Amino acid sequence: MAVFAKEWRGEFRTRYALNTLGLFAFTTLVVVSVSLGPLGVSLAQGTAVLPVLLWIILLFSAAAGLPRAFVHEEETQTATALRLAATPSALFCGKLLYGLTLTFALELLVTPVYVAMTSLTVKSPGLLAGVLAAGGFGLAAGSTLVAAIIAQARAKGTLFSVLAFPVLLPLLLIAVELTRGAVAGDAADVALLQLLLYDASVTVAGFMLFPVVWNP
Amino acid sequence: MLAPRTTLPGGAVLRRNGYIPHVLTTTTALRFENVRRRFGRLSVLRGVSGAVGPGEMLLVTGPNGSGKSTLLRCLSGLMAPDGGTIEYSEDGESLDAGGRRRRAGVVSPDLAFYGELTVGENLEFFARLRRTPPDRGLAVLDRLELPLDRMASALSSGMRQRLRWGWALLHQPRLLLLDEPFQNFDAPGERIARELLAEHLAAGGSAVVANPSTLEFGDVAGRLDLGR
């Protein structure tokens, strides 16, 4: 998709999103690992708490980096050109793909380091990979649509978190539970299906609602 | 009242009723009636009407703040009016706001492009978005003398205006909606743009042009003054 390629080309030139995301993720990661790593808490406490924090790190990193996809367009006024030239579904698809790749890159970066730094033993790495994939997808899809909604409003930074959190909450709850399961060594669960169903619903809703949000 | 006959290079004759010897087959018709638009308490457009057909140009004049840009935005589909109708058809096929957005060529002061890409990359990107083969618009780009390898953020304001024109003409639109189209131009730039506009009209296209001051225009099919 043209939009997707354009996003990444621009990104490589400025490296804005990658820097912001990466820096944020890393800082929180260090804080968490130091305070809750093997020196900080017992093993039992760790396995209960650490999955939650992983997703918190992912959530807030995404909130720092993903909204830019639309907010930047509005701020630099390139949105007008896009509104005239692009079909909404193509645009949403491109932005969604961009968000997905960004989120997956973030996860790939954060998770191994997190696991290593906190000495967390994951007994079902396959399940963990599945959760990260499905959860990351939902995170990107929901964030992209909410980003489109708030891009046209004032106070965009805080508004994004306020709007995105209730929408992403079901995703986070399931993902955390599944991650806990992955750490404990459970096999795949029906909850994974629910997660995928969530992803599908939010993506479909995104494609259907985006034209309304984007065009007057 | 017949407009004076103008002979363009190549022997084409521009007449008011739009009869052109060599022309593309698409005919366009834009008509808007009683268009109203408010911003909060401020009523910017209060029932504006007009029409423009193939080969015709509608000149919209009025002081600053009289709603010229607002009207053009409504016509291009970027803004929805509060009331009134806007009808646009190409070849008898009626298009809605989305269709107008895609088909019209728009030049506007608030059009911006991606600073982190080059001029060529910008145009190529938008050509791909519009699904036009990029080479179609290349002749126009040559005329405008756009430096394809320069970063869009490094353009002077005159060059940026040329880029806007290039962008607008890339997909060979039948309808041009021009808001202050000669802003920031130097003399050669303005000459090129006027030529492009005249050729567009000669080929049967329509144009709506908004200007704060009544610059000299040749054949103007209609005038719309939004002054208070």
Place this chain on the structure above:
Amino acid sequence: MRKLLAWLLWLWLSAVIVGAFLYAPLAKGFIGQSSRILFFHVPMAWVSFVAFIAAGVWSLLFLRGRDPKHDRAAAVAVELGVLFGVLATVTGALWARVMWGAYWNWDPRQTSIVVALLFYGAYLALRSSLEDRDQRARLSAAYAVLGLVVAPFLFFIMPRIMFSLHPQSVINAQGKVEMESRMVQVLLGGSAGCTALFFWIHNLRCRVQALAERKSALYE
């Protein structure tokens, strides 16, 4: 006609209130008179969810027909949802304190109400940050529909998560305790009455807002 309906509504609600204190018996396993609060808490929580769905439906209608009436209806529904939701939370917390000794337990119902309130808050925050009327209507309607899409997942995953984490909260008295028919009557009556009250206030508020908009439009 309106007057008649109004009287009917007040009569019904008065009957429910009286019935809650005098007609229905006390529930088993409750401390003292505390079960009485059920007759207020449950209807209010119920209405809060009705408001959620109503806002979503009206938003869908708006997106279909772009009728400003529907946008107004959705916004008012959310406002009322906040009102009823807060009341439900407060009554629920008071009851929880009496029953289980703590104001908050992350019991599935409590959590659902909180999430609904989060959605409402987000919706209202979005609306207040947009000035253009069409934009505001469009974007908040889109968000409401998104909320409608996402909300069912909360109801499905809630029990699973809660049961796995806090087994003691499973004992949600409403579901488990057998209720005598009189209690059921008052409960259902209360719910119906509260729903009617919701739509009544909703209708009034919509009309007031429509008039306010017309008045400000006159000052052009």
